Each structure stands twice: as structure tokens, then as C-alpha cells.
Amino acid sequence: MKAVLCKEYGPPESLVIEEIASKPVGKGEVRVALHAAGVNFPDVLIIQGKYQFKPQMPFSPGGEAAGQISELGEGVTGYAIGDRVIVMCGWGGFADEIVIGADRVVKMPDSMDYATGAAFLMTYGTSHHALKQRANIKPGETLLVLGAAGGVGLAAVELGKVMGARVIAAASTDEKLALCRKFGADEVINYSHEKIRDRVKELTGGQGADVIYDAVGGDAFDEAIRCINWEGRLLVVGFASGRIPQLPVNLALLKGCQVVGVFWGDFTRRDPELHRQNLDEMMRWFDEGKLHPHVSAEYAMEDVASALNDMMQRKVQGKAVVKTR
């Protein structure tokens, strides 16, 4: 099999592509012939040894992928050879096949192609869980999304609209904000030259946002927490800016607000039943044409370093995908 390999921690340029031996399929596992893998922020963290998980070297990065089941291990039920599936692997997706527990794959709707499948679950799964279980967002509430044209951000914009919220999208360029409008954003803020706090107050009649979705951290968090509504919920999703912000907790007191952590990967392991219900709802919404995962760039396996660097340099809108076969 052909795989992108991390043999020592380093930047994307240190990744190599090699032919390696295929793994045998064990009890409860399936082999999936991978067609595409989604590019996500954690892929860059994991190859630098900065992520929660540190796989044994050498390993393939690539947290999610999509392909077709080519072999079933002993005891696997509910799947057949030829099934088209999304793979939630954490790592191992930047390769032309993977052997993985059957509990980490999900069947794809017929209407979904492999690139879309590879770009769907991490972002939509995170944002769906964040808005539904962590923020308990209600129709008519105002949702502010920071980094709104990024992977999880754009998913939050679209899901926020499906869940009935009024969505304010905040991003760094007008081009990115135009994309957010296409995905349903009611209002936009360009935070490279507009003050998040002032604009949100202006757009909400001085009230502030009920739910703030923050995958950026840093200065954006510092400003956003100051324009949260009474009993608002600020979702801590990630720190794409590179700075984990500090919260003066008197702000939580004064705003009567909650600062709520979101860790989708752990949620899927700790509450598989609720996770399954979330998946069913998202797949149904996709089939009904309510969700449109945005794949803005596709890269060959040989160009995996460019894919990761483009994401790090804020050039990707929605999601980038690596074609693995």
C-alpha cells in the first residue's frame, strides 16, 4: 500500500511517501480502500507532536477519510464488501488503504461523493455537537461564528441556520465573508478592520450574541467574550490563531454566561449512542439538501505538504481534500 508517512516530528515538508506492507485485518476490523482524505488542523499538530494523541512512529497522518470496504474481519456485522464509508481514524487517512475497527466507520449516503465524504464528519460533527449538545442553541438566538469560512466555522454557519439561529459570520477577508453569506450568514464582520465587539453590539441592539462559536482563540476570543449576551454560551472549539486566551472570570460573572468546552473526538467515544443519533440527523439533513460541505481544493498525495501549508496559511475556504487513489 502507498502511504504518506511521518517518520520524525517536523513541518509538512518532512513527510515522505512510501510503499509499505498492508496490515492484516483483525477481529472486528475492516479494510477500506481509501479514495480521499480530509485535511484538518489536527493533522499539522499531530506531525509536530503537539496533539493530544502521539501515534507510534512511523505513522500516516490524516484524521478522516472516505472509501470502499474491501475486506471484513471476523465478527463484523452490518457492513458488506463494497460499502462506501466515511472513516473516522484520527490518523492513517493519508494512505490508499486503512485497517480500522468497524465502529469507526459510517456508511455514506448514495448522493455523497468520496471527496465530500472525506470533508464532512470532522467539521460538521464537531459543529453539530457543539451547537446542539454544548450550546443547546434555540431557534431565534443569535450565533456569532469566528473564523467562519474555515472548516468547522463554515459548518457552524450552515448548521446554525438549519437549527434556526440568526448567524453573524466573522472572518478576515471580504472574499471569505462572501462565501459565508452563500452558506446562509445573515450578517458578516471583517475582523481585519472591524471591531467584533462594536459590530456585534450594533447588530444585536446592544444585547450581544447568545452563542459564540470560537475555533480561533487569541484576540478574537478576547473581543468576543465582551459582546456575549446575558446567559450566553461561548463554545471553546480551538485555537487556530495559535494563542490560547486567558479569561478574567469576572466577565463570566458579569455576563451571567457560560464558557463551554467542546471535544468532539472524545464525545464520540464517551457517548456512542448520542453520537450515532447526531450522525443520523446530519446524514438526513445532507440527503434533504440542507447541508453542502464545501471542498474548495483537491491535492494529489504527492502534494500533501502544500495541502497542509495552505490550510495553515489561511488560504483554504471550507475544506481541502487529498486524493489518495
Ligand SMILES: NC(=O)c1ccc[n+]([C@@H]2O[C@H](COP(=O)([O-])OP(=O)(O)OC[C@H]3O[C@@H](n4cnc5c(N)ncnc54)[C@H](OP(=O)(O)O)[C@@H]3O)[C@@H](O)[C@H]2O)c1
Ligand atoms: N474541539 C474539537 O472537537 C475540534 C474539532 C475539529 C477542529 N478543532 C479545532 O478547530 C480549529 C479550526 O479547525 P479547522 O479545521 O476549521 O481549521 P481551518 O479550516 O484552518 O480554519 C481555521 C480558521 O481560523 C482562522 N485563523 C485565524 N488566525 C489563524 C492563524 N494564525 N492560522 C490559521 N487560521 C487562523 C482562519 O480564518 P480567518 O482567516 O478568517 O481568520 C481559518 O479559516 C483548530 O484549532 C482545530 O484543532 C477542534
